[in-house]
Amino acid sequence: MASLLDEVCGEVVERRTSGRSRTAYLHVNFRAIAPLNRPLQIEARIRRSVGRKTYVDATIRDGETGLRPMLRAST
Numbered sequence: 001m002a003s004l005l006d007e008v009c010g011e012v013v014e015r016r017t018s019g020r021s022r023t024a025y026l027h028v029n030f031r032a033i034a035p036l037n038r039p040l041q042i043e044a045r046i047r048r049s050v051g052r053k054t055y056v057d058a059t060i061r062d063g064e065t066g067l068r069p070m071l072r073a074s075t
């Protein structure tokens, strides 16, 4: 799950900024158990950019219910 969040955050930064990027840190809150064999909904958005640093927030929700996030990440 954490790798998934890292990947999606990196993808958003790659698409929205010029040049290559690397994750400096990844903070993950595991707020609820993620279900198996169900679709997941993953969202990531850029919170702010300062110089060459980009801060990203991401969530994973149950893809069927879309209820409150099971995981939240910031990078």
Ligand SMILES: CCCCCCCC(=O)SCCNC(=O)CCNC(=O)[C@H](O)C(C)(C)COP(=O)(O)OP(=O)(O)OC[C@H]1O[C@@H](n2cnc3c(N)ncnc32)[C@H](O)[C@@H]1OP(=O)(O)O
Residues within 6 Å of the ligand: 006, 007, 009, 010, 011, 014, 021, 022, 023, 024, 025, 053
């Ligand atoms: C399609 C795309 C998918 C992409 C998937 C993405 C998943 C990945 O990124 S996988 C790679 C995982 N990441 C890595 O391997 C990164 C390894 N680390 C590095 O390369 C370096 O440590 C790196 C680039 C993060 C920082 O290096 P460098 O720029 O030389 O550091 P430095 O000059 O000391 O710091 C620059 C700034 O970043 C800050 N900083 C550095 N490391 C961190 C950190 N871990 N946490 C918070 N801030 C940090 C510093 O405080 C400094 O801030 P300021 O400019 O305000 O003083």
